[in-house]
Amino acid sequence: MTKLALSLSEYAVVLVNLGTPAAPEVPEIQAYLKQFLSDKRVVDYPDILWQPLLRGIILPFRSRKVAKAYQSIWWPEGSPLRVITERQVKALGKRLELTETPVQVCYAMTYGQPSIGSTLERLCASGVKRIVILPLYPQYSATTTAAIADQVADFVKQTRNLPEIRFHKHYHHHPTYRAALAGSVRSHWQKYGQAEALLLSFHGIPERFVRLGDPYQQHCRETAANLAADLGWPTEKVIVSFQSRVGKEQWLTPYTDQLLEELPGKGIKNLQVLSPAFAADCLETLEELAVENKEIFMHAGGESYQYVSALNDSPCHIRLFEQIVLQQLQGW
Structure with missing residues (x-):
């Protein structure tokens, strides 16, 4: 590994994830959801229509349900997403120290704290x-x-003396990500055996966003194709679906919950499920995917449903982060 001549006080890497409420209680959930669902990148309806609906109906009613869900998965150390992200920061820092790369490693959240x-x-x-x-x-x-x-742009607009900033866009094709994802499935198979199919459940987005140019659906399907190839599995045994839709607008299909109701009737009764879009286990994986959706599948006639954990702070995942960071630091 090439040794980089960096000063500890001048270089930093910031891991950024979606975010989490400060506590699994209604007021904290409301504050978090208000910020999240007010972002035009997430919900782009006109404020005059959306904000009354959000504040008058969605937040008062949804927050109570979401609070119960968070309480069911909250760890003694705090929110799983925050705890795992902190572990990722610590592990990445240690790996960069081994490469004699003096760089600060920290994290931020798009919604919630630290901002x-x-x-x-x-x-x-x-x-x-x-x-x-x-x-x-x-x-x-x-x-x-x-x-x-x-x-990041908002920060730039308000800052006089700008730092140099590099931004990594995506990594679903990265060889180490592919190896990590396939390795996590193989490790699960070693413990529990193979199921009849793998379901890759990705977080959904409105179908309209794809028509406007968002490449997310394409990236998800490429991830599934890569995983099938890396596992040596037929592509038809690696199924893609989308979860966590909101509102009445058409989102990417097939919807995870509806698909899980249909699969047992199609002869797939033993299923293993993972969500490659999540770098850390969180509410959407630990509660929605591992618990809620399991109940749907089993009630529909399924016989075995196993959730395969996110990559979290596994060594192969941290190695991926290390490689991306070292690549980005080159030339400075």
Whole structure:
């Protein structure tokens, strides 16, 4: 590994994930959802129509349901997403130390704390001059990665003495990501055996966003094709679906919950499920995918349903981050 002549006070990498409520209670859930669902990258309806619906109906009713879901998966150390992200930061920092790369490693959240803007302000105040932003989304979408870029741009617009910033767009084709994803499935197979099919459930986005140019659906299907090839499995045994839709607008299909109701009737009764879009286990994986959707599948006649964990802070995942960061630091 090439040794990089960097100053500890001048270089930083910021891992950025979606975010999490500060606590699994209704007020914190409402504050988090209000910020999240007010982002035009996520919901682009006119404020005059959307905000009354959001504040008058969605937040009062949805927050109570979401709070119960968070309470069911909350860890003693805190939100799973936050705890795992902190572990990723610590593990990446250790790997970069082994390569004698003096760079600060920290994290920020698009929604909630620590915010992207406050993190960048803190780094600049400490003397950092060059920053790598690494969104923890293998597949690009304007609803996730571009939302991070928006907040970085907001920071830039308000800052006189700018740091140099590099931004990594996506990594679903990265060889180490592919190896990590396939390795996680093989490890699961070694413990539990193979199922009849693998279901890759990705977070959904409105179908309209794809028509407007968002490549997310294409990236998801490329991820599935890559995984099938890397596992040596027939492509028809690696199924793609989309979860977590909101509202009445058409989102990407097939919908995960509806598909799980149909699969047992089609002869697939033993299923293993993973969500390659999530770099860390969170509410959408630990509760929605692992619990809610399992109940749907089993009630429909399924016999075995196993959730394959996100890559989290596994060594292969941290190695991927290390490789991306070292690549981004080159030439500085």
